[in-house]
Amino acid sequence: MSTHSIRVVINGRAHSASVEGRLTLSDFLRTDAGFTGVHVGCEHGVCGACTVIVDGEAVRACLMLAVQADGCQITTVEGLAAPDGTLHPVQQALRDEHGLQCGFCTPGVVMTLVALTRGPKRPSRDVLLESLSGHLCRCTGYQGIRRAAIKLAAEDA
Amino acid sequence: MKPAPFEYVAPDTIEEACEHLAAAGGGATVLAGGQTLLPLLALRMSQPFVLVDIQRIRDLVGVKPAADGGTRIGPMTRQSAVIDDATIARKLPLVATATRHIGHHPIRNRGTIGGSIALGEPAAELPATALALGAVVELRSTRGTRRVAAEELYWGPYSTAIESDELMTAIDFPDWPADSIALFRELAPRPGDFALVGLTGAVSVREGRIARAGLAWFGMGPTPIRARQAEAALLGQTLDKLEVGEVAELAVRETAPFDDHHASAEYRRTVGRRLFARTLNEAVSVRRSA
Numbered sequence: 001m002s003t004h005s006i007r008v009v010i011n012g013r014a015h016s017a018s019v020e021g022r023l024t025l026s027d028f029l030r031t032d033a034g035f036t037g038v039h040v041g042c043e044h045g046v047c048g049a050c051t052v053i054v055d056g057e058a059v060r061a062c063l064m065l066a067v068q069a070d071g072c073q074i075t076t077v078e079g080l081a082a083p084d085g086t087l088h089p090v091q092q093a094l095r096d097e098h099g100l101q102c103g104f105c106t107p108g109v110v111m112t113l114v115a116l117t118r119g120p121k122r123p124s125r126d127v128l129l130e131s132l133s134g135h136l137c138r139c140t141g142y143q144g145i146r147r148a149a150i151k152l153a154a155e156d157a
Numbered sequence: 158m159k160p161a162p163f164e165y166v167a168p169d170t171i172e173e174a175c176e177h178l179a180a181a182g183g184g185a186t187v188l189a190g191g192q193t194l195l196p197l198l199a200l201r202m203s204q205p206f207v208l209v210d211i212q213r214i215r216d217l218v219g220v221k222p223a224a225d226g227g228t229r230i231g232p233m234t235r236q237s238a239v240i241d242d243a244t245i246a247r248k249l250p251l252v253a254t255a256t257r258h259i260g261h262h263p264i265r266n267r268g269t270i271g272g273s274i275a276l277g278e279p280a281a282e283l284p285a286t287a288l289a290l291g292a293v294v295e296l297r298s299t300r301g302t303r304r305v306a307a308e309e310l311y312w313g314p315y316s317t318a319i320e321s322d323e324l325m326t327a328i329d330f331p332d333w334p335a336d337s338i339a340l341f342r343e344l345a346p347r348p349g350d351f352a353l354v355g356l357t358g359a360v361s362v363r364e365g366r367i368a369r370a371g372l373a374w375f376g377m378g379p380t381p382i383r384a385r386q387a388e389a390a391l392l393g394q395t396l397d398k399l400e401v402g403e404v405a406e407l408a409v410r411e412t413a414p415f416d417d418h419h420a421s422a423e424y425r426r427t428v429g430r431r432l433f434a435r436t437l438n439e440a441v442s443v444r445r446s447a
Contacts, residue, residue, distance in 0.1 A: 002164045021165030021208065024195070043158065044196035051263050057237070058263040063195040065188075067165055068210060112263060133348040134261025 006070040010035065011079030019066045026050040028066035029076060037077035037107045041136070048135035051108035052076050058115035077107035080114065090114045090152060097147040101139035109135045109145055117152050125153035160198035167210040171217070171297060174209055174324050179299040181207045183321040188212075189233060189272030192264045209324075217271070217326065220244045227331045232271020232294075237262075239270050249330055251290065251339040251359055255282040258341075261349045275325045277310070277317045277380065280351040282343070284311060285381035287328065289358035289373035295327040302326075311380035333369070337361040338444055340372065342436045344428055346419065352376040353420045354429045356408075356436055358384075360391065362444065367391045377429060378413035386411055387433075396441045405433040 007016045010033055017032055029038040029052065041047035043062050050061040053075040080088035087095065090113045100106040112131050116123050128149040137145060168174040178185050184206035188194055197203040211217060217233035220242050228248050230239070239245055239256045246253055252270075259265055259273070259282055273283040274294065287294075287307040294310065296303050296319060310318050319325065343355035358372035370391040372384040387408035391399075414425035 002166075004165065020162070022160040022162055022198070024159075024199075027159070044199045045192060045260075045264065048261070048263070057266040059267050060192075060263050062199070063192050063264070063267060065165070065191070065195075065210075067167075068191075068212060116262070130348065131262045134263060 004067045004070070006067055008069050008071070009073045011075060017066075021065065021067055023066045024062050025052070025054075025064040025066045025069050025074075026061035028069075029061060029074070032066075035076040035078050039104055039107055041104065046136070047105070047108075048112070049105050049108040051111045051135075053111055053115050056115070056118075058112045075111070075114075077110055080110065088114060090117065090148075093148040093151045094145065097144045097151065099140065099144040099148040105135055105137040109137070113149060113152060122152070122154035125150050128153050158199050158201060160195075161201055161204045163198075163205050164207045165210065166207065167213050169213050171214055171324065171326055174211055174214060175297055175299050175322070177207065177209045178322045178324060181209075181321075185209050185321065187275070187324060189275070190235065190267045190269040191272075192260065192268035193272065193276055193278065211324070223329045227329055230270055230328045230330065232275065232325045232328060233269050234271070236265040236268045236270060236273075240265065247335075248332065249290070251341060251357065252283075252286055252330065254339060254341045255286040255357055258282050258343055258352075259349075264349070271325050271328060274307070274310075274328060275317065275319060277312075277315055278351070279311075279314050279378060279380050280353075280355070280376035281381075282352070282355065282357065282375060285355065285373040285375035286357045287330075288381045288383050289371040290333065291331050291371055293329045294325050295329070296320075296323040297326045298323045304329075308383065313379045333359050333371075334361045334363075337369075338440045340436050340440050342432055343375070344432060354414075354425050354432055356429075356433055360437075360440065362396065365395050367394050367396070372408065374408070374412050374429065376414075377425060378415070382412055384408040384411055384433075396445055399437070399441060401434045401437050401441075404437065405430045408433050 002021045003018050026040050029035045039049040041049040045060050045063045052061045054072050090110050166177050186205035188208050188210040218231045220230050223229040236256045274287050292307045293304050337359045340358045343352040345352050355375040361369040370388040374382045387404050390404050409430045414422040416422050
């Protein structure tokens with residue numbers, strides 16, 4: 001068993017910690033750093049609930065070790081809304097389109113859509129809808145989530 | 158579940174990684190993108206003593222011309238980078254197409270081409286694609302360097318010719334003519350799931366006749382399976398006289414599918430036959446009308 005010192009920036013704030021090699025990034029973010037918006041469902045990469053943004057890219061936090069994130073910039077769902085509570089456009093779209101019910105899968109869906117729409121060029125509707133295949137939702141029947149994704153896509157697509 | 162305890166090391170160079178692997182005496186596992194290994198660790202189907210994380214080794218990333226022609230891809234090149242790479246799009250469009258079918262967007266951001274090819278999941282897209290196109294992998298250890306053809310690499314599910322002290326350091330794809338026809342189709346219950354039946358490969362046509370064919374199945378047996386008899390039957394054929402049904406029959410005869418909770422072997426053979434015929438038909442009819 002090995003322990004390792006890591007330094008990460010989570011939602012703009014630096015954190016340092018000593019972690020066991022086998023600790024997943026999802027458990028680190030929830031249990032050690034307190035970002036419980038990272039939802040842990042299946043713990044083996046199927047459900048998508050734990051998706052976070054690491055160095056600009058959406059990744060499954062359960063499929064990465066905390067020690068692998070040493071030196072990385074991490075964004076969780078807690079880091080999206082403005083300090084005054086104004087929602088991120090992706091969050092607003094999901095809210096407007098009734099894209100959530102119980103909310104368990106929502107942070108993962110949000111982080112994937114945020115990662116894909118943060119560049120200067122909006123992705124096509126097909127790209128966003130395809131990305132939803134990586135997220136399991138047991139409540140909504142997906143139609144509200146699909147509408148939100150379509151709203152976020154490039155107009156001409 | 159949570160992974161069992163292990164030592165974690167993250168070397169900066171290939172040499173250091175090989176030393177770690179040699180020192181562990183068979184108890185080490187290489188961590189590439191981790192998108193299959195981490196589930197295996199979490200489910201405790203894999204319990205290594207040492208995990209050698211190769212994500213810091215810069216020499217393992219990138220796409221460049223191979224020394225003897227063809228294209229050399231670094232095994233730690235992320236799948237998302239493979240999809241976006243201009244050289245791969247131009248020279249190995251089949252590799253880009255196959256990679257697009259892997260898992261989901263966040264999985265492809267971490268998953269690597271080498272991780273998939275080294276692991277040898279029989280229903281995965283990339284091992285079969287490496288086999289179909291005739292790729293060769295370079296393996297390094299403290300004992301030296303050797304090259305193994307994808308043809309010789311796969312022994313069984315997750316069982317390969319790669320020794321426990323060896324690290325894959327390159328994947329060399331041979332050149333295929335620029336106008337080769339890429340063939341790719343998989344049937345999966347949902348997008349991103351492992352294929353129930355999959356076919357990948359390329360056919361190149363010279364003066365109206367098929368001059369070269371490389372075809373492989375995935376999800377149709379304990380390893381990816383090259384459709385050798387079908388390839389041989391295709392050679393020399395003209396596109397307009399092709400007996401697609403007969404070739405499909407030959408191709409399915411070489412498979413060894415099994416019954417599992419996703420589908421029966423008979424289902425896989427039936428679907429495989431149709432999928433093969435449809436894919437080949439579509440590819441040649443596009444070419445005929447072009």
